[in-house]
Amino acid sequence: MLLVDPGLYIGTVADLNDSQGLAAAAVTHILSVDSVDPAPLVPADGNFRRKWVNVLDEVSSDLLSHMDDCFRFIQEAVDGGGAALVHCQAGRSRSATIITSYLMKKHQLSFTEASLRLKAAKPDVQVNSGFEEQLCLYEALHCEVDTSSPLYKQYRLSKIIEKRALFRxxxxxxxxxxxxxxxxxxxxxxxxxxxxxxxxxxxxxxxxxxxxxxxxxxxxxxxxxxxxxxxxxxxxxxxxxxxxxxxxxxxxxxxxxxxxxxx
Structure with a gap:
């Protein structure tokens, strides 16, 4: 588990078993970005606020639609004097995508700037190409998922086509x-x-x-x-x-x- 920003940590699913580490970091909120709910792994003796985003680490997966909700969840921890742990399985792609979007929104950074800041703390992050495109779109949307925006509508349409295309x-x-x-x-x-x-x-x-x-x-x-x-x-x-x-x-x-x- 590594500190990326005040009150914000990135980690792996294994970090959920580290009760002492979670306590030392004053973690109050756990954001899981994974296809499996890690609830059984969360220490029973901890009074954690939890959020689970059910997403596979695939190019076609949608994280853009969750970015604003995840930002609010993380910010709730920071504003309350606690800390948030954002994790996926390996702490390299899905969790890195959400943390990058948080840095972009909070500090008004471009995708490139936020990505470099995250890699300075955790050099082995490797966001898949589909999530990179979504982060670029998040930047184009001024870090606000506006469902009425033509850009967002085109994005949602592309996701529908990917899932339901019968032939080209x-x-x-x-x-x-x-x-x-x-x-x-x-x-x-x-x-x-x-x-x-x-x-x-x-x-x-x-x-x-x-x-x-x-x-x-x-x-x-x-x-x-x-x-x-x-x-x-x-x-x-x-x-x-x-x-x-x-x-x-x-x-x-x-x-x-x-x-x-x-x-």
Whole structure:
């Protein structure tokens, strides 16, 4: 457990077993940033205020949404004359992210400045790239998570896309509208279908989430039928025969296009 700022320590889950160390540091608040609740490890003889943020150390995990709440929790300890211990499993990524955001907000530092200050106290911190991007966004939001901000809305949308994307434009297979015969069995990768006739389905390459499906193409989370598949091929609404046919109906999926938001 290392002191980073007055009343603020960074540590690992092992530090929870150090009753003497916690008492010597006057720790009153324990902030756990981990996928497992460490409550059983917290000394029973200590009267600690606890907060648990259930987050995996993965690039796709969301810590930005918790930064303001964590700041208030840490500041509560400092203002009360105590100290806060922020820990994860190894004390290198998740806890380091929260502490960096705290330093940014409290001392009005940039992400780079706060990161350097933390590394001066604990050189082995290694925040994953996803959390680094969130800290940069936190700086752009002036260290205040404003849910009405276009920047924050775009961030939340990106998280939804990461979790729920069925396929990307690069997986779409184009075909000759109204084509037939031998030419209908050829295809090439493209992001758009050609021609004036409107196709009512996407034909795509097989993707991993389709693997459990035996009849129809089922979404793995909501179990809704999104289309159909046939290794022998199927006919598009435009009249073209596509082989193999992994077909998703336009009216069963939403198309999300990336837009540039001016800062």
């Amino acid at each position: 434009g690069s997986s779409v297979l184009s075909h000759s509208v109204g084509g037939g015969g031998a030419q209908a069995f050829g295809y090439r990768k493209s992001s758009n279908c050609s021609g004036d006739v409107q196709c009512t389905s996407y034909f795509i390459e097989p993707v991993q989430w389709m693997e459990p499906a035996l009849v129809g193409v089922m979404d793995g989370q909501c179990s809704s039928k999104l289309g159909s598949f046939s290794w022998c091929g199927d006919r598009c609404s435009c009249g073209s025969w596509v082989t193999p046919a992994f077909q998703l109906h336009h009216n069963r999926v939403d198309e999300i296009r990336q837009i540039n938001i001016q800062k």
